[in-house]
Each structure stands twice: as structure tokens, then as C-alpha cells.
Amino acid sequence: MALRTILLLALLALAAQAGGAAATGEAPDKLAPIVPGQVKLTGWLGQRVEANWKNRLLTVNLEERLKPFRSPTEKDGWSGEHIGKWLHASALMWSYSGDDALRKRMDEAVASLAASQAPDGYLGTYGPQWHWGGWDVWTHKYNLLGLLADYEATRDERALAAARKIGDLLAGAFGDGKRDIIKSGTHVGMAATSVLEPVVLLYRTTRDPKYLELARYIVRACDQPNGPKIVATLTRTHSVAATANRKAYEMTSNLVGLCELYRSTGDETYLAPCRFAHDDIVANQMYITGGTSLGEHFQDPHRLPNTGAVSENCAQVTWMQLAIQLVRLTGEAKYADTVETIVYNHLLASQKPSGEALCYFTPLVGQKGYGAGTNCCTSSGPRGIALITTIAYTLAPDALAVNLYEPSTLDAQVGGTKVKLAQRTTYPVGGTVDIAVDPEKPAKFGLLLRIPSWCRKYSATLNDKAVEGSAAGGQYLKMAREWKAGDRVHVEFDMPATLVQGTDTNEGLVAVRRGPLVLAFDARLNPALSGANVSPVAEADGTVSLAVAADPDGAAAHALKGEAWAAAEDGTHKKVPLLLTSFAEAGRTGSRFAVWMPSKDRLKTVATSPFTAAKESWSREGNLSAGIADGDASTWRVTFNGQKRDEDWFAVERAEPTTINTIVYAHGHVYHDGGWWDASKGKPRLQIKKTPDGAWEDAAAIDAYPDTTAADPKGLADGKSFTVHIKPVKVVGIRVIGAAACGDNPSQNFTSCAELEGLMEKEK
Helix, strand or coil, rough: CCCHHHHHHHHHHHHHHCCCCCCCCCCCCEEECCCHHEEEEEHHHHHHCCEEEEEEECCCCCHHHHHHCCCCCCCCCCHHHHHHHHHHHHHHHHHHHHCHHHHHHHHHHHHHHHHHHCCCCCCCCHHHHCCCCCCCCHHHHHHHHHHHHHHHHHHCCCHHHHHHHHHHHHHEEECCCCCCCCHHHHCHHHHHHHHHHHHHHHHHHCHHHHHHHHHHHHHHHHCCCCCHHHHHHHHHHHHHHHHHCCCCCCCCCCHHHHHHHHHHHHCCHHHHHHHHHHHHHHHEEECCCEEEEEEEECCCCCCCCCCCCCCCCCHHHHHHHHHHHHHHHHHHHHHHHHHHHHHHHHHCCCCCCCCCEEEECCCCCCCCCCCCCCCCHHHHHHHHHHHHHCCCCCCCCCCCCCEECCCCCEEEEEEEEEEEEEEEEECCCCCCCEEEECCCCCCEEEEEEECCCCCCCCCEECCEEEEECCCCCEEEEEEEEEECCEEEEEEEEECCEEEEEEEEEHHHEEEECCCCCCEEEEECCCCCCCCCCEEEECCCCEEEECEECCCCCCCCCCEEEEEEEEEECCCCEEEEEEEEECCCHHHHHCCCCEEEEECCCHHHHCCCCCCCCCCEEECCCCCCCCCCCCCCCCEEECCCCCCCCCCCCEEEEEEEEEEEEEEEEECCEEEEECCCCCCHHHHCCCEEEECCCCCCEEEECCCCCCCCCCCCCCCCCCCCEEEEEEEEEEEEEEEECCCEEECCCCCEEEECCCCCEEECCCCC
16 A cells, blocks of 8 residues: 555645545545555554564565676566565555554665666566566566555665656556566466556656556556456456456455545546455455465355365455445455455464464364465565554545554544544443543534444444434444543443354354454363363353453463363263463464354264374375364365385374274375375275374274275365274374375375364264
């Protein structure tokens, strides 16, 4: 998001209030974002934002990001995207913090990029013979975004000059009768056409019409027969799953660009598909925690498994950007509700609370895979966290809107009057909000308080008197008056915890939501329990009785104490103490967690494995890492690493021995190049370990496993379960082992596992 653009739009809005008008055909924001330096966040969000710039942006290896530009030799790949993403996030965070060390790093990065730029404006990592292939336009997109954000924050003319050179190069290379931009990017061209966003920002920064014409060409190119047809398809079907190849990150990036183009032209054709996409994602593609996508793609409606490649960080950040754009352009609170859901849950769940590491995918059940290395998602996450500072409050010509409730201060101008606002709140754990409004002189303007869509009951007072008027959840409560220094607003949001019944892929499961937070079971807080074996106790009306408790490790105060049902050995239920925490804080130390837990009824019918949530291990670290002891056979782990191995295995182990007479193995998935066992070398075997230091012993072969070969899976279905009965034996571990398959690529092999369980079944 461009800082100078924010200021420009705010000035346009003020001009309109004074009787002026925006440029012909433009659509100024109805709620303009604030400049980050106007706000200081001092609560939980503030801690996460501070960790973002201190422990991530200030510590990443800039040389690693800049080196590929000095000697461009790549022919594929996207190593060039990282510096632009870093500059974008850093510009927002420097505007917010004023940190000298961060500014110094930004200046060094801009100087290095400017020195690496070719005379014709090329600023990529590809060798000359490979220009505009693969992800080359994509790299220029992020360089444009980063350079423009840097210029608008610092007024460094080197950044603007480099950005203009990129714009001129793109305008000369692509267009009607020139190179086809669709052929210059992956995912039906969407990777290349997503350059639309910074191209429009460059136009608004410079007012050079050739950049606006380039933007219009990009949209026309999308509707070519070989293009993704984003506008046409969303306008016709209102479905992201019916659009292009469903790739979530690239598609939402294009939608953010369409919002920018609408802002510059006022053409509703560009805004409508963005609205349709938002509503479709919320209704059909959004996890309860606000994230979206599985395996980086939109899926069939409501296919939202809780483990595996859940909510790519890149996709959820651009999804958040789209919602922010719609808040700005429409002034509607429902889009700010979407921002709140994403921020308080999936976005901050993807960030390690200390800030230095982030997740690529963030499952709702399992463990968080924080990583401090460089990849697309660890580069995208800091951008999303930085954007919080722009949307906590927004400004209309004659009003100030409160979008996020957080201890904070704001210095802004509303209708030409300087206003200081201070917010004290227990949010998001509590519903008490106190706001001090102090204009420098008495002034008439509106204060818009977002009433969250989850809220069914609230009260609001102004200077201890009830506020006139009301607003439903998902709307703004509007308080228009002449404000004076010393005015005080008090709001109490009723914040009961409620039990959410799962549907579709979550049939038979329940989750707990309290206010803006989705809560989770965390093994760190419940060492004697498993999230797959307990069900939160709820009242007849669906409410869950919870009390704020202290976190034993001193984490953010999101620990809430209640009760859960657990299955007793005699088949009845017993109540046990339960501690829940926010999804954003759950699993922060590597412990297993679960947003979705079994319903009480499901506890009656599902045989509980004593190995559920046990320690998992495998022969090779693969490229897909779902739990194999999480009770979810719809997701799987693989041993694929591009190499060959004589045998592969998956194992689960517990600390204390337990007696079993049944072992269940569930196959994962058949890929073109493997993913199953090669039974021609012997049926896969089940092994047991009797003591923690003992050896693995063969217990049985999976005789019912099909007669597969290395190249032929013999019709093996995803999630196919194989149950093997053995003599009762006391064990601490179970393992499945065998020869892996190679499919159509004999230079490697691998296999997969969805579930591995050990049970003590009663004799029939």
C-alpha cells in the first residue's frame, strides 16, 4: 500500500468536503487509511507489530536478496521477489516506528537496486535470453511496489527514478501489438498480470498517462482467449473456484490491482468482481480463522481440511489486502470484519510471537511450521502485519472510524481539525473499550465505531449518557456531534464463548469462538489430554463457560479455563479441566494444538487411539507435512525428497506403554510419481516397539494391501484404511515400513501416510 497515495487520497477527500472535487473519473476512498506514523499500538497487536520490524525486518539477510540482481543469470524462479516485499513492509514499518537502523537498511537496498538496474530499466534476475519468461514480470511487480513504498515514505528520488524506469520498460514491452503479457507469466498469466497494482500506483504517483494505458491493457489481456478472464468469470459466476486455475495468491493479487484501477477511473466494472470474490471467499473458501486456500488453490466450496497445506501465507496476506481495499473504497464495515477475523486469527497465527519466524502454511490442527529462512511466505507475512497499522483507524472527510480495538493512540486531522484519540481496552480477551476524544478545538465530525459481526449485544455511552441510535453487528455505530476536549466514549461488547458446530469437512467436530478470537486446544496447557479426545462442555444454548486464566509460560493473556468431556473407559463421559488459548498463540512453542475437536456425540462412536497426538517420525522429510496421528485421514505426509531409498517408514510413539490388539494404517495419496508402497517387494509391514529404548519388531504384514508395483498403484484410493489385528501386546510405538513406489519417475521413490493408529478393541 503506497504511503504517498494514502496522503493524496486523504487530501482529495478533504478537498471534496470543502467544495472541491476529485479528478474526473476517479473514486476517492470513502474511508482513507491512516499513515502508519499517526498511530501507536500498545497492546497485543502492538507487540506483534513491533516484533515484526525489530526481529524480522531488521534481521533478514539483505545481501541474499540483493545479490541475484547484480549478475542476472536465472532462467526461472522467483528469487527477485523478496527485496521488493521487504522494502514494502519496511517502508510501512519505518513510517510507523521511525527506526534509524531500519531506514539505513532501506537506503542501502534502494542504492543497490538502482546500481543494478540496466540502462533500459530492467531490474530482474533473469539472463538476457530469458527476459519476460517465468516469474520475471512478477519480480518487477514487487520491485515496483517496494520502490514506490520507499519513495512515498522517505522521498528518496532514487527509488522513484528506478520505479519510473521499470514502468517505462513495461510500457514499451507489453501492449496491443507488442508482447503478450499473458505469455509472460505462470498460472494462466496471472503471475504477470498482477503487476497491475503497482502500475496503477505508479500512474497515481506520476500522473503519466502511459502507465494508466498499460493498466487498461493488462485488464484487456486477461480477457483474451488464452487469459485468466478474471473480470468476466467473476462477474458471470461470482465464484473464485470457477476462475482461471483457482490459484489463490495470484488471483487475489490481481483483484487488489483491480481495486486500484477502480480508484483511478471510477469504472464499476473493476470493482464488482472484487466484491463478488470477497463474498464468495467468506461464504465458501474461508476457514473459521480467516485464512484461505488449500495447497495454494481455492477448492470446491467448503472443502477446508484442517491439516496439510492450509492457508498459504502469501494468499492470506493478499486476501487481507483485498478486504482492506474494499473497506477503503466502500466504507462498509463488513469488510473490516473480514480484516479483523484474518488479523486476530490466521495472520498472527502464522507469525511466531517473537517475530523472527513465520509459517508457509498454518494448519488448524497439528503443529506450526515456523521458519526463519527465505521463501515467498516468510517474505509476505511481514507485509500483512505491517498493514495493520494502516487500517486500525480510517478517515472520511468528516468522520473517523475505529476498525480494530486495541490499546492505542491516534493523531489525525478530521475535517481540518487536529484530533487526538486514545483507546484503552481489554480487547480481544475482554469487551470493554474506553475512547478519549480530544480535538484541539470544538469541531463537528462523526466517530464511527465498528460493531463486530459476532456481537449480538452491546452498550455505548458518551460522557456517561447512553448513545442515541444503534447499529447491528457488521455495521458502524455513528456518533455525529460537536466534539470537545475531554469527551469520553465507553463501549461494552457482550463476549460470550460459543460452540461452533462443524459442517462439510468438519462434520462431527466443534470449535470455540469468543469475540474476535477463535480458540484452540494446546497440549502445552493440557499435558494430560489430547485435542482429539476431548470435547468442550457447552450449555443448551451453545455457550461455553470460560474464565480468564494465567498462562504458565507468561504468554499473551489469552488462556481461558473451562471444562471438557472426555470418554471414560466404560463408554460414558467424564468432565475434565480444560485450558484453551487463541489460535494465534496456540502451538507457539512447538506443541500440538487443535482448533477443531470432536463433538460430544462423536466421542461416543469413535474408538480413541492412545497414539492420537503421539510423537511422529518418518524415514525422510518430505515436501508435504500433515499429521499422521491427528484423527484426520483426509490429509497426509509424504517422504518425497527427489531421491531413492530401499525402504521408507512412518512411526508414532508415546512416553508410556499401552496395550493394543489392533493397528490401523491409512494410505495418503497416489501421485504420478509415487506415494504408495511397492508390494511387489513385499507387502508393507507393521512393527511395534515395546520400550522407549527397544528395537522395532515385526508384528504383521498388511496382507489386504493391493498387489501394487513400483509403477502401478492398482487403483488404491486416497485415505484407504487397512486394519490388522494382532495378539494383545504392551507397546510404546507402532510403525509401518516397506518399499516405496516411483510411478513414472524411476530416478526417485516415495510413499505417503494419512493415519497410523494403535487400538485395544473389545472382543466381539
